[in-house]
Amino acid sequence: MSATVQKEAEAHVNEASSQANSITATPTSWKRRLLARKKIIIFTMVGVVALGLGLGLGIGLSQAACTGAKPTSTSTPSPSPSSKASIIQPSVGTTWDYPLGFSLTTSNANSSTIFYPVDLENTSANTITALKNAGHTVICYFSAGSVEDYREDAGDFPSEAIGNTLDGWPDEKWLDIRNVKVREVMATRIASAASKGCVGVDPDNIDGYTNKPGFDLTEDDTVDYVRYMAETAHNAGLAYGLKNGGAIVDRVVDVAQWAINEECAEYNECADWAPFIEAGKPVFHVEYTDDDDATTVSPSKLSKACAADGQSGFSSVVKHYSLDNWIVYC
Template identity: 80%
Template sequence: MIGVVSLALGLGLGIGLTRACPAPKSSTSTRSPSSQAAVIQPTVGTTWDYPLGFSLTTANANKSTIFYPVDLENTSADTIGALKSAGHTIVCYFSAGSVEDYRQDASEFPASAIGNTLDGWPDEKWVDHRNAKVREIMAARIQSASDKGCVGVDPDNIDGYTNDSGFDLTEDDTVNYVQYLAETAHAAGLAYGLKNSGAIVDRVVDVAEWAINEQCAEYKECADWAPFVKAGKPVFHVEYTEDDDATSVSASKLAEACAADGQSGFSTIVKHMTLDNWIVYC
């Protein structure tokens, strides 16, 4: 049932055919799209890992793992190209709902759009994603992902409305923002993945090519993500160990992670919360 830790050999599944995305219906995108832009559509069950805590290279990538989100700013175009040539699907990760002090474009965020500090992340603050300049910055990040050769984007922290962001964000605001990010990505020829925010799945499943979920088994929310699988789109699901030095997973934890109610068809892995190069595959 399970793989083995650290570079385990799982059964890799291909990403499937590209599909045509219609041009954006609104004018929110900063780029003029062609009438149709082909974007990838990964298949349900595609294998994945979440290597945000270490530098992924062709030397340490699992040859049988297909889908890898990598840090947009810290991963070079050469590395992305090499990983793609080795058969991996590489998408670019960035935070779309916060400003991180150490990012190159941090100084571009207007002070009026910077809110409260994220709980547990002292160098990261929520941003008001309704702000036009914030959206302009995100559009530039999406274009950078395209320029570097990523085939999709993984924008994080879109769920400010469920947190103490410092702004009066609503669920409707978040749906609008997801639609903006997806349209902007599609206009650049990139796929878009929804990160967390299970409450809005039914409203945005049609604009996303996949979902990434953290800990739906622990919080008993996996059924919220089932519409993606029903639509033929993968759910990349990760559960975390309590101990970042753990070298194994208990049978009870593995059962919880790999067989939670509502997660049929999910691509599930167990990792340290540091997202280092340690993994257990379901």
């Protein structure tokens, strides 16, 4: 408070006190006026003091801002969801097998093979737990772009979302991946994978737009679908892997933890998958023999399967088309 303001306030108080002492019988109305006057003076003094404090605080804060000092924050950053924090990221070069043509158990699993996709519907939670306890990384496979007549949830797909039959697979038809109900079924499958104990998912047949699905699907539709499933998987605490779909690698490598590719060496497409290796994410690559009864692989076939252009860093194997328990590692 300034000296001038303080003196004026004191003068008002002294004047009021003198008048009050000189009157012995003051009418009630005058007492009220005198009391009101005293209150006004007191409030004035309080206001002046508050103004002085406010100005001093404002100057102090301004000086702090100018010198780079900042008030201490009491807010706490929101933690990331624990489910997302636990999502696995396999390393480049991780060994793998693709045992979809037989029932994988701890008794027939290769102890040196780490990464195993297993069929979601046909593999029990107990088997998945046993495989994980044996040191394997177990993920759940399902078809995301087609309906298989023999699956338990085949009747959950609306008829308007079911398209043409897949070439070579008479019990399987393409799906309209834009359909809301189709996406709901996939979300349920992802939830089932999590409840069974799988640590990731392997959704197949996402590239219907490169075939003849019976719907006017586009590359953009596929990218949107992949991102939807990746987000759904991540929210469930599961990793997501891109299956085939080489044309969209650059657009979805950021949301996938690995890629699974079939026969990029055969079709000279391995370079399409290099962005995964560059991002520190594995490419699980399989080439197939021409004969499902083959017990060996010719040197030329093995050379092509294991050393194609753009294949550096891949986890490559050779298998029968039936994906039975036969494998040659590169």
